[in-house]
Amino acid sequence: MIRALYAGALLLSCVLLIPPARACNVEGYEPTDIEYAEVVVVGEVKNYRVVPNDAFSEQIRKSIEGGTAPEWQRKRYFEDIASGTSPGGYYGRFEIAVDKVLKGRAGKTLSVTLADWIIPHVGDDSSRLPKHLASKRYVIALNMPDAGSAIGHSADAQLLTVHMNYCLGPFMGHPDFEAAIENYQQWLREQGRKHPSH
Numbered sequence: 309m310i311r312a313l314y315a316g317a318l319l320l321s322c323v324l325l326i327p328p329a330r331a332c333n334v335e336g337y338e339p340t341d342i343e344y345a346e347v348v349v350v351g352e353v354k355n356y357r358v359v360p361n362d363a364f365s366e367q368i369r370k371s372i373e374g375g376t377a378p379e380w381q382r383k384r385y386f387e388d389i390a391s392g393t394s395p396g397g398y399y400g401r402f403e404i405a406v407d408k409v410l411k412g413r414a415g416k417t418l419s420v421t422l423a424d425w426i427i428p429h430v431g432d433d434s435s436r437l438p439k440h441l442a443s444k445r446y447v448i449a450l451n452m453p454d455a456g457s458a459i460g461h462s463a464d465a466q467l468l469t470v471h472m473n474y475c476l477g478p479f480m481g482h483p484d485f486e487a488a489i490e491n492y493q494q495w496l497r498e499q500g501r502k503h504p505s506h
């Protein structure tokens with residue numbers, strides 16, 4: 309059993325620093341979840357800020373003017389404009405001072421984004437994007453944003469974004485999780501030596 313092979317790690321589940329929604333019956337991220345990430349780093353978060361998704365707002369405006377937007381989007385757009393809210397929503401942007409690369413390739417500094425997220429099927433579309441993010445060390449898993457997502461239509465679509473599970477939230481864990489990931493990677497290397505591909 310895979311868990312037993314890295315049971316000596318300090319943590320076997322990622323302690324998220326942004327709490328997941330209670331509606332999802334899940335325990336938390338595990339080291340195996342790095343398989344879904346392109347890049348995994350350990351580093352210090354710096355200069356976190358929340359920015360409006362102006363590029364996506366402009367796309368929505370154009371679709372309304374072109375008559376292709378659904379009625380709910382038209383209504384939401386004008387409600388947002390009236391309240392001074394960005395129709396395209398918001399996302400986080402910050403830099404990572406990278407101490408260690410656990411997967412993929414990364415320089416000493418990364419500029420990345422953090423998408424807002426909702427919990428599916430619970431009737432709650434409120435924002436879960438944190439207003440503040442402590443400047444400390446995290447283990448962070450990253451991917452290129454999905455081209456069809458809101459952040460994929462942002463001005464920062466070319467940046468890596470924090471890997472997201474919509475029940476667990478962003479993959480940003482306590483740095484002690486690094487040990488569990490490294491043990492898992494070591495187990496994978498050992499399995500590769502025992503069972504080389506033909």
